Amino acid sequence: MTKRRVYLLALIVLVGPLFYTLPISKLPVSVQQHYYNVFGERAYREPPAGISNVVAPLSIDEICSPELAAWRAAHDIEGVQITAVADCMPDNPWDIAVAVKGANNVSPATLMKSLYALDTVEKSDDRDGDGDPDLIRIRLEVMELNGKSPDVPGPVPRFEIAPGITPGLWVFAPKSRGMTTANFETADANRLIRLPAPVIRVEQGDEVEITLENSHYLPHTIHFHGVDHPFTTPQGAGNDGVPTFSEHPTMPGKAHTYWLRPRHAGTSFYHCHVQPHSHILMGLQGMFVVEENRPGNWLQTFNVGAGRVRAASVAVREDYQREYDLHYLELDADLNNRIQDFTDPRLISRSIHRDYDIVERRPEYYVLNGRSFPYTLRESLIVSGAGENNLLRVLNGGNESLALHFHGHKPILTHRDGVELGAEFSEQRDVFSIASAQRIDLNLSTVNDGRDAYGAGAWLLHDHREQAVTSNGIGPGGGVSLVVYEDYLDEHGLPQTVGGLQSLAAFFSPDYYAGKLPVFAGMGPHHFTDVAQATWLQRHRSVLFGLCLLIWMLLLRAFLRSRRV
Amino acid sequence: MLNPRASWRTLALRIFLLSLAAHFASVAFAQAPHHAHHDHDDHAMQMDANGMVMNSNTENLPQDCASVSDDVSIDVQVGREFARTGLTYGFSAHVWRVPPCARLRVTLRNLDEVRHQWMVHGLPKYLYPQGMFHLEANGRREVTGTFIVPSDDGTYLVHCDVSHHMEQGLKAQLLVGRGAGDLPSIPGVSAQRRPDSYE
């Protein structure tokens, strides 16, 4: 008797939880209708609260290293005139001075302030007596960034394309000296070792020797794409960079010297031609600019990291106030991050060359001069005054066509693949389609006439394929940059924003590109922020209902059986 | 206007940086005033066409060394031909043993056509800025430098810091006295902590 009463009591008590956990919205609509008819509407339940995950404002020192501020000023180093720039992260003026004069022509003090080796760039032999060197010797090394360490986790040496984003990369780098890292306390690579490979500038008619020191663990070459070069060097060595047909690839630990005497000026391209479907896209590519011959034309042989040319050529200065090198590339993490899986070069070679299927290529990252937004703001803004002409040399080093779009401007296309189009064939547009490996030269005029330009501002500049303005699907990212008038820069060289610095802070957080921050955070007290996680009860309501129902039925069975006894 | 290349190359460039700490501790070192002069400062960098030597020290004794205990010379070759299976580069030896307070003269002979280094870490910072002694030899060149090791037993990392040369085999250890155990991933000596999977 007592047992039966307990069962009965439990059966009645359990009806409460059963009703409370009943997932009505999952029942057939007709059943729901009956429920509401019988029991009426359920009580109001508050959805989970919003969490205020607004990113704390960053101090400017965390964005623009204050140590670099002095590099922005105009410099005169051993007669090399280096123009002032506003950039948050400007190029090192002593690196530029060495690149202009040659490491063999600067004082030891200047060389020590650069990171170049004694033989990175050597200039001599003014053969036509026009006051500039005509024999140029250049040395490039092959460096890996964000690869695997057999000892420690984390990519080494580290190079972030955007906050927290470190795809594996191979790059050509100007030969440097000493450590690969910036100092002993960091895993970050020094400023010469970065994506993209340096822009190389030589003068029309110069005799140029470029030695590839293959400091890597796989074979590589250099192919000078669109640059006048003979098929073999004067010594009879291969000079086109193509394995099998031109030359034996340069093996690890070996060096190979290429020879050029380009007869035409123009914007060109250089890249590795070993297994090009992987090596070019791993980052072994750079711009190669041949400048028109002029007297006294001392050129900035390397423009490290591309961007503004701070010591522009004589010919460019005749027509333009400023010159910018813009190198676009997209990266597929499925290719690039394979070097983070192995140390053994045989395993890396198999993974990169055979296991990776380029047919299934799906890029996650889009970079301008080796960085994605917001890091593009620090070093790859197009800064201009009003009423100026800016020369933009653009390379699409990626595997897809890009659609370069300017807000507020319609630049004039003057050259394609280094060849002048002439007034009759030049085009004025606000979207330029640039095929893979193609180069275009643009005259970006800031004359406010309603066509060339619409007036001063901080105008976006981006590839208009919408995936290209994201980083792994999160925007704004990708190769987004801006055409910024000087009046629209703040004192650190960053574009002014409508929300002040705080609105940039989220973008400089790795959490933003890891998808951990809501894109509208900071715009309201709680709207569009993330939702607090639902309570345990809310998440498991259906399971609890099932459990209650099971217990209830077991009790019922026990109750009925106990009656028969 | 242009200096002949040859005269530059034959002129051994000796640059003594008074403050290598400033040099390495900050990317801003380029603005710091540097003094290049020709005295025999111990915290020194020498650079020429063969390569460079940093922080050579033939005179100053580490703490607790009454005198130089021994003069030891080692000849280190570096290049592709010394690479072990699965690696790209190698030294002719990956372990060296010297008595405490020994004066070690190292000749680095580079058989490759790319630069390589023989860089020791963890030395006393009061004698060696950044705790480092560093040789760098250009392709097909050799450089020689000397330093004095400390008085207590210890194991010092020796490596080439060109990107991924250490990971590709240019990792070695210098044992002073009885040493202090092995470092990881020394070719022929110790295992990698994060070895590749060969499955």
Ligand SMILES: [Cu+2]
């Ligand atoms: Cu290659």
Ligand SMILES: [Cu+2]
């Ligand atoms: Cu090396």
